[in-house]
Amino acid sequence: MLSTTERTRLGRAKHKARTARTDLYDLLDAGSVCHLGVVVNGAPMVVPTGYGRIGDTLYLHGSTGARSLRAGGEVCVTVTLVDGLVLARSAFNHSLNHRSAMVYGVPRVVGDEEESLAALRALTEQFAPGRWDAVRPPTAKELAATRVLALSLEEASVKVRTGPPVDDEDDLGLPVWAGVVPVRQVFGAPEPDPGLAPGTGVPEHVAALSGALAPSGGTAGAR
Template identity: 55%
Template structure:
């Protein structure tokens, strides 16, 4: 179970709140982009980035020169998956169906070489499963230019909305207007080769097999 704290307690739309830790894993598995919220020089900054995760931590990476990837100060990481639109009879009742997670914590900069490779592998495999073993591993110079942060998954809030409009049994039902849900279905397209790729080099199976498949789980 997710441990409630003053920051993660569900106050609004409590029915959408989830406390089972399995829902946090579901959101992290389905998403691809996280937004890292930090305060830099007294000003808020929100940075989009890819991520990886295991049972205990979420990993974020970027340039070692990035000011947003600073350890020691508290941050908030959000992951949101859009599942569809809720189209009601009135504008007031419109909304979206989504899966979202907010993670609070103090990031740790990963310096241990083995842990650094572990986190980068998780990040790579989350975005493109099979790619870590297919491509060249990072060199020492590349690792030195890379910052990797790990944030514990100890304090997190999860909300999921997956229902129909709320005005089906109200006065607006008499308007005779269509209402319902418009799902979002995103799929991977066919691979497009690098223009400088020599002829005869085909996409590896783990990449070509994703064509036409859903982007999110």
């Protein structure tokens, strides 16, 4: 079960809360971008960034000089996936079908090289499963220039909204279209780098993202 604290307990729309830890895992594993909220020099800063998960730990990374990763103290990380536009009969009752997570905690700086590599692997695989084993691993110099933060998922909440609009009873007879417009993320055909070595085709792990395959050295085409 997810932890329940004053910060993670929903004050409104409590029926949208999810309490199973697997709901948190599923949501995080389905996303690719989080928003990291920190306080820098007394002012709030929210930065979009990639992430990776290993068990109950969320990993973030960036340059060793990044202000958002050097701020210290407590942070708040959010991930939101939009599943549909909920169009109601009244402007007031419009909404979004979505899945969202909010994580609070004090991240620790990862100093162990083995854990840093595992974290960077998780971050890379979050974008494209199978990618880590296909590319050159980080060099010692690159690792030294990279700051990796580990954030426990101990204090987290998940909120989910599904279904049609909830209109006032008096509005149900209005001649206004109401319903849900689904939102889906779709990957296009891979676009090769002009500098690819001759004969380099689209690898299976990349083609799998969009269901596209390309002949050796050619441009990917949708299947």
